[in-house]
Amino acid sequence: MPDQFELIARVRARSGTNLVRRLRREGDVPAVLYGGDKENVHIAINHDVLFHSLEKEEFHSAIIIINTDGNKEQAILRDVQRHPHKISILHADFQRIDEKKTLTMSLPIHFIGEQDCVGVRTSGGIISHLINDVEISCLPGDLPESIELDITHLDLNESLHLSDIKLPEGVSITTLMHDENNEHDYAVVSVLPPRIEVEPEEAVVEEEGLETDAEDSEKTTPDESADDKSRDG
Template identity: 35%
Template sequence: MSEHKITATSRKDEGKGASRRLRRAGQVPAIVYGGRAEPLSIQVEHERTWLLSQQEWFYSSILELEVDGKAQKVLLRDMQRHPYKQRIMHLDFQRVSADEAIRMSVPLRFLDVEKSPAGKTAGVVVMHELTQIEVSCLPGNLPAFIAVDLSGLQPGDTIHLSKVQLPAGVEVPELKLGPDHDVAVVVARFARAEAEEPAATPAAEAAPAAGAAAEGKGE
């Protein structure tokens, strides 16, 4: 499990007007909810939070949120961005408890494809059908990412969700819904051969003959 710290302060002013004032002051309005405490309106510094938002772990790790000097563990549950500016408009954080399972989307990292038979075979394309999967686990077991070993991938192989090796204490809820949910994660397929050039049409073949007949009449 990876932990990263974010500093925030509580706020009492709410509403659109208060949020606009916060943003003009370089702050981001946010809320933290869940657990055994009441929802709390907070604010975080925009510039630092924007830099954190560029990191993969920001979306898939347990975060340590310090509000007015008191730390609590949270997950980022929602981020609202400006339609075209590099600006975060609002954040939602959810408190987590050590003894309560959580659901979280975790990124996949594909390893050693270049060492695999599929990776060494000309004309084979390795497709990543998924780049992240939703897992369920206790907060202490949440992985920052899940590694998918592709070193043994053969041309024509398909790796399904059920074949992804999960860390201890981690499961994929989707697999409990039945075989139809055991979707492909990686596919090694042969690229399609270039389409053959279309054969000449009968009309095109007949054109020279028609021209030759016309020349014969002129003679």
């Protein structure tokens, strides 16, 4: 299970444009804590603390402790709204979790062995990432920090699929849970053949050859010119 984070929060008034603006001017981010068969709680979190937490990949898939005036509740990050032009956080949503209830989350896929990949090392292939994250289902206690996929032995023109991902115990990929016919066993990563580029010099030679052929076709031979004069006479 990923490391836990703790965010200090304070209860805020439920709504109000002026209040939200004042919170942001004071350096806080308005947020909501919901779910778990409890009422929604509108909270405020220090902007800089939340901003730097979001810079850590593991924060997005971690169990987060929301400490509201000494009342600690476990939650996961569900949504973040960022300013379209400024480097700032506008709003955040946190969902309470129940240790006995299954949750679903989207986790990043970490590709292992890219530098040693057979298709790249021996054939100059190009690795193509087709899926970068995957939705999983598990109990909160089994929640992994990320999902790993080893591509060391992947050869040229080969692919690895969702079913090739080795999952920790108690973790399932939601797409495959009821996929009896493997219709949704999508490819995750492939090794493609290297791109063949035409050298600039070769291209110039080809163009010169075309120009020469065109000039030759426009020229007439001496015999052709003599025949034309005799017909004119």
